[in-house]
Amino acid sequence: MRARVYVTLKPSVFDPQGRVVADALVTLGYGDVKDVRQGKFFEVELDGADPATANLSAEAQRAKAETRVTEMADKLLANPVIESYRVEVLE
Amino acid sequence: MRARVYVTLKPSVFDPQGRVVADALVTLGYGDVKDVRQGKFFEVELDGADPATANLSAEAQRAKAETRVTEMADKLLANPVIESYRVEVLE
Numbered sequence: 001m002r003a004r005v006y007v008t009l010k011p012s013v014f015d016p017q018g019r020v021v022a023d024a025l026v027t028l029g030y031g032d033v034k035d036v037r038q039g040k041f042f043e044v045e046l047d048g049a050d051p052a053t054a055n056l057s058a059e060a061q062r063a064k065a066e067t068r069v070t071e072m073a074d075k076l077l078a079n080p081v082i083e084s085y086r087v088e089v090l091e
Numbered sequence: 092m093r094a095r096v097y098v099t100l101k102p103s104v105f106d107p108q109g110r111v112v113a114d115a116l117v118t119l120g121y122g123d124v125k126d127v128r129q130g131k132f133f134e135v136e137l138d139g140a141d142p143a144t145a146n147l148s149a150e151a152q153r154a155k156a157e158t159r160v161t162e163m164a165d166k167l168l169a170n171p172v173i174e175s176y177r178v179e180v181l182e
Contacts (some may be wrong), residue, residue: 002173005146008134009168016119018133018134021133021167021168024167025135025167028163028166028167030159030163031134032137032138032159033136033137033138033163034136034137035135035136036134036135036136036139037133037134038129038131038132038133038134039131039132039133039134040107040129040130040132041097041129041130041131041132042112042127042128042129042130043099043109043127043128043129043130044116044124044126044127045124045125045126045127046123046124046125047123047124047125068123071118072116072121072124075119076112076115076116076119077112
């Protein structure tokens with residue numbers, strides 16, 4: 001089972017890296033670029049053969065994976081003080 | 092008009108950062124994590140009031156934005172030698 005976690009800075013947090021990218025794009029001739037925000041994402045591959053979930057329905061396994069990955073994002077992948085994140089379970 | 096560019100290392104390229112994250116997750120008790128790949132994404136905001144595109148249909152404006160953002164990704168946002176990218180025009 002695979003899941004993706006998209007992490008972005010909250011809109012109120014200044015993003016200097018994105019600012020630099022936006023300025024570089026304007027310099028390259030893309031004058032219509034107003035703003036760029038940079039974020040990161042993680043593609044997490046979970047072992048589908050986990051005996052604890054093997055006898056659950058596909059829907060329940062998916063929900064369980066989503067809960068686990070949200071927990072991972074909260075604990076390690078994102079800094080909830082300045083970042084927000086979105087979890088997407090793929091298959 | 093907003094577009095997102097998702098940049099990931101090509102599957103054949105080793106991702107040490109993702110490896111470290113995967114190991115950290117296993118240490119935190121998520122033993123079912125098999126692998127993590129890390130990528131980045133850019134949210135690009137384009138000026139919709141560009142006079143060069145103002146009299147095009149919404150569909151044509153969208154297609155034009157996609158072409159421009161793909162060009163940006165190729166020139167600046169991604170390194171096509173080791174990274175692949177995906178462009179998504181939002182509105």
